[in-house]
Amino acid sequence: MFEGYWGSVAIFFGINVLMAFSLYFPMTAGLISLGQGGFMAIGAYASAVLTKSGMPFWIAVGIGGLLAALSGIVVGIPAIRIRGIYLIILTLGFGEIVRVFFLNFAFTGGASGIGGMAPYTNLAWVASACLLTSLVAWRHRYARMGRAMIAVHADEVAAQAMGVNVVRAKLTAFAVGAFIAGVAGAFYAHYTLFIDSAQFGFLRSADAFLFVVLGGIANPLGPIAGAAVVTLTPEIFRFLQDWRMTFFGALLIAVALWRPDGLVTAIRTRQ
């Protein structure tokens, strides 16, 4: 049943769920990013180069994720001090810098991109990664680090006064999110079998942002629901052919107006 068209929809849905979780973790610590596409690009390019040089797929996926996590820490360092709009625009800038970097990086094909990866990604890989991430996200709320992140989100000063290591919580949130985005990128690269820098631009980052804001972050079902809405709506509206982005845009506006605090339940970002 999961072959052909619906199989492909299911895999893209899974990759989008991972992208949604990549922003869910930073958001639980109150960190908003509009640059998740950059982390995805790092995972995608790194894993593509590695598998093409003969490395087993699962190791390449892991290394792609770790490299993304490393850059997540680098981006996370300024995030210790800044927040809100500043952080949104800073991460947006990070995404653009990564895109321009890969556009010019001859080793990974530059503007002509990189292709010819083996089709390693299948539904089993993606589904298990999604399941594992959802489980972690669900348990995370009750774990020490998860509660620390939620406390940082609710009130940074109070959390610090209570002994929460704010720096560690924020950096962990960013690194975990970036790792997941890197893994999603690795899956993406070994499913589409061709990547270039244009695929990881602003719209990719905006997608991850939409999944999480539409779904809300009050519980881990939120990002899944958000990814489902964003991935499946254009597919359902496929009969509209060329106008489906317009309907999708109208849907975004409608949801934002109808439930400004998120689809699943109240998004906890108001202050």
Place this chain on the structure above:
Amino acid sequence: MLLQQLTNGLMLGGTYALVAIGYSLVFGVLRLIHLAHGEVFMVGAYIGLEVMLAFHVGPVVALAAAIVGTALLGIVLELILFRPIRRKGGSFLAPMVSSIGAGLILQEIFTKIFGAEQSEFPAGVGSDVYHIGPLLVSATQVFIMAIAILSMIVLHLFISRTRYGMAMRAVAENVEIASVLGINADAVIMLTFAVASGLAGIAGVLVGLAYTAVSPFMGINMAVKGLAIMLVGGLGSIYGAMAGGLLLGTVEVLCVAYAASSYRDAVAFGLMIIVLLVRPRGLFATGVAVER
């Protein structure tokens, strides 16, 4: 040679500044970012293009039409995307979602009408080249520079000398107190969107003249650069956006001339990171509370 590059940079920077000022104006009154602003800029370019082609008029008429068209578009966007969420008291992320949606719609509509490819923009100003000392300046560049400077002067006078400008500053300072003092905040916010969008419309026509090409996707690049400039200048600071735009244009042109031209689109963010490290609130820190 350096002087020539600086001149080119200031001309490019003028158009950046016009877009960035729009972000700052909207941020000033709403403390929000308007993610369809790049598409408003794109619409302005197409209005200019179509008016010049359809009526065989010069760029001045095209600019006037683009200002009116984009100002109206800005008002419509405010009424649809921002006002209802404000009334409901929704999260500050909701208007970002609705404006991303509006941006997608505008892109698709313009792709359908004009095609996804670039459309050629008529020259309009003429191809005279002037020699000013060692400088080589084309008539188009002079026109772009003149319009950009004129727009900024008019904006400055409007903000600082008129009742409406004063109302805008009052609302930017504090919405509640401005309302208590009898200012109709909703009307002022609408006016702010009209002014911000009109400036983006001007920038659209100027960029069309400069590059002689427009495309439905030209907004995204300008939008992300405009946001970077807003941070460089200081959130909500109009004069910061002007200075930041000119600075970015100059640095970008110097990067193309003396370093790697293919990295030009990353320059904005490199500049942003450097400025934020030295002055975390931007060149013209406004002291606006943005801690959310």
